Amino acid sequence: MTAVLSALTDLAATELATVTGPVLLPGDGGYAEEAAGFNAAYSPSPDVVVGATTAADVAAAVRFAGRTGRKVAVQATGHGLMSTLDGTVLVSTRRMGAVSVDPLNRSARAGAGARWREVIDAAAEHGLAPLNGSTSHVGVVGYTLGGGLGPMARRYGFAADHVRRLTIVTADGEIRAVDAERDADLFWAVRGGKGNFGIVTEIEFDLVPVTRFHGGAVFFPAESAADVLHAWREWAPGLPEDTTTSVALLRLPPDPALPEPLRGRFVVSLRFVHLGSAEEGAALLAPMRAVAPPLMDLVAEMPYPAVDAVHMDPTDPMPMWDRGAAVSALPAEAIDAILAVAGPDVAAPLAMVEIRLLGGALARAPRVPNAVTGRDAAFSVFTVGVLAGPPVEVVAASTAAVVDAVGPWACGALINLLGQAGPERVGRIFAPADRARLLEIARRYDPAGTFASNVVIG
Numbered sequence: 258m259t260a261v262l263s264a265l266t267d268l269a270a271t272e273l274a275t276v277t278g279p280v281l282l283p284g285d286g287g288y289a290e291e292a293a294g295f296n297a298a299y300s301p302s303p304d305v306v307v308g309a310t311t312a313a314d315v316a317a318a319v320r321f322a323g324r325t326g327r328k329v330a331v332q333a334t335g336h337g338l339m340s341t342l343d344g345t346v347l348v349s350t351r352r353m354g355a356v357s358v359d360p361l362n363r364s365a366r367a368g369a370g371a372r373w374r375e376v377i378d379a380a381a382e383h384g385l386a387p388l389n390g391s392t393s394h395v396g397v398v399g400y401t402l403g404g405g406l407g408p409m410a411r412r413y414g415f416a417a418d419h420v421r422r423l424t425i426v427t428a429d430g431e432i433r434a435v436d437a438e439r440d441a442d443l444f445w446a447v448r449g450g451k452g453n454f455g456i457v458t459e460i461e462f463d464l465v466p467v468t469r470f471h472g473g474a475v476f477f478p479a480e481s482a483a484d485v486l487h488a489w490r491e492w493a494p495g496l497p498e499d500t501t502t503s504v505a506l507l508r509l510p511p512d513p514a515l516p517e518p519l520r521g522r523f524v525v526s527l528r529f530v531h532l533g534s535a536e537e538g539a540a541l542l543a544p545m546r547a548v549a550p551p552l553m554d555l556v557a558e559m560p561y562p563a564v565d566a567v568h569m570d571p572t573d574p575m576p577m578w579d580r581g582a583a584v585s586a587l588p589a590e591a592i593d594a595i596l597a598v599a600g601p602d603v604a605a606p607l608a609m610v611e612i613r614l615l616g617g618a619l620a621r622a623p624r625v626p627n628a629v630t631g632r633d634a635a636f637s638v639f640t641v642g643v644l645a646g647p648p649v650e651v652v653a654a655s656t657a658a659v660v661d662a663v664g665p666w667a668c669g670a671l672i673n674l675l676g677q678a679g680p681e682r683v684g685r686i687f688a689p690a691d692r693a694r695l696l697e698i699a700r701r702y703d704p705a706g707t708f709a710s711n712v713v714i715g
């Protein structure tokens with residue numbers, strides 16, 4: 258152990274003595290497992306990992322980082338891991354996963370480490386559902402602070418629009434209860450500005466009265482990719498708000514766990530969620546079903562807890578490099594440009610290119626304003642490159658080519674679906690006035706930039 262590490266060990270032993278969860282240093286058993294995230298492209302190497310179990314543990318970790326001049330990173334699931342977190346104090350929240358539902362108030366509370374699966378199951382017992390995203394494996398807090406775009410988004414808006422209050426540890430180590438009245442600026446900033454202002458230890462948010470939906474995925478073969486994408490871009494904007502849809506070009510691995518017709522193939526997945534009746538849903542979907550013979554048509558009546566079946570996101574960690582943008586329109590030239598860099602005729606290291614329809618409730622200002630971006634956008638375009646073969650430069654260039662292809666129509670991005678970006682690019686997705694306000698609030702609550710460690714607004 259180096260002298261630096263040894264000095265750190267002594268300091269950590271004193272300052273973090275009150276922490277009830279594990280405090281792990283490089284070389285300790287469990288350190289690598291605790292620091293690892295879903296995005297396996299990075300092997301995080303923080304100076305210290307604090308396995309927090311309470312808000313007081315989080316506050317102790319933040320104070321320790323402040324005294325030793327370190328930045329603080331936070332991780333629940335590692336779905337949003339985008340750096341190696343070198344030199345940070347990493348607060349691992351996975352032990353803070355408590356979830357409770359208040360059916361009378363149609364609300365839920367979730368600890369910093371909760372995943373959507375726990376909330377979906379607890380809410381379903383009362384005929385309710387949360388505004389989770391494409392997969393229930395993602396963490397509630399990280400997703401929600403980044404806006405949160407889910408399968409019911411056009412009906413109910415962003416998850417961040419439905420946050421009632423939260424508890425957050427700020428850079429001074431204070432544990433604050435924050436809502437529309439208390440620390441109102443901070444409440445505005447953290448809903449959309451993500452982890453730049455503190456560590457949220459608990460969040461309370463609305464549940465909606467949804468028990469079922471008519472939806473799922475329809476998979477088309479590679480040769481129909483152009484027809485399906487062109488038809489979708491004309492069809493989707495005419496859908497009612499009760500319908501949320503996206504379309505994705507998928508290069509699937511030869512994984513035996515996948516259904517045989519999809520295994521190892523380039524396919525187009527049309528995702529569809531309709532909250533109205535099955536008959537209405539089938540009628541709305543009919544024009545897309547007529548575009549080409551599908552490989553598999555899995556659209557059906559489903560109980561809400563089966564919602565992961567719509568996107569079928571991977572559940573095992575994978576090494577990813579993401580990029581995304583929002584666009585104000587998707588003319589035929591934009592589809593052609595995407596197909597030219599990522600279509601079935603191109604050898605690209607891209608697992609997915611996804612286009613989600615926005616609009617509906619997403620475009621309306623929430624009751625309590627927040628910093629969420631993308632309200633004016635018509636579609637979100639997001640691509641995932643796989644870092645398992647070609648070097649990172651090649652994968653990065655491939656993902657950048659997709660974003661560049663829609664460049665003429667780009668209008669910012671959703672922070673959760675922005676992918677790899679430095680502080681300047683993150684800052685640019687906000688309207689200039691919102692960006693200035695976010696930076697002022699960050700300076701006020703975190704003058705030393707303690708939380709500037711993963712997705713940083715510059």
Ligand SMILES: Cc1cc2nc3c(=O)[nH]c(=O)nc-3n(C[C@H](O)[C@H](O)[C@H](O)COP(=O)(O)OP(=O)(O)OC[C@H]3O[C@@H](n4cnc5c(N)ncnc54)[C@H](O)[C@@H]3O)c2cc1C
Nearest residue numbers: 333334335336337338390391396399405406452457673711
């Ligand atoms: C397979 C997959 C599917 C996805 N689907 C969607 C989707 O449908 N819609 C959508 O909007 N996004 C989606 N995302 C993006 C996802 O919402 C973000 O990556 C989100 O940040 C993940 O949160 P996490 O806690 O699971 O991840 P983590 O990697 O643990 O956290 C990521 C970041 O979230 C912030 N954060 C986490 N916990 C806290 C906390 N307690 N306090 C303050 N900040 C915190 C921090 O900035 C942290 O660096 C998806 C990502 C993946 C990999």
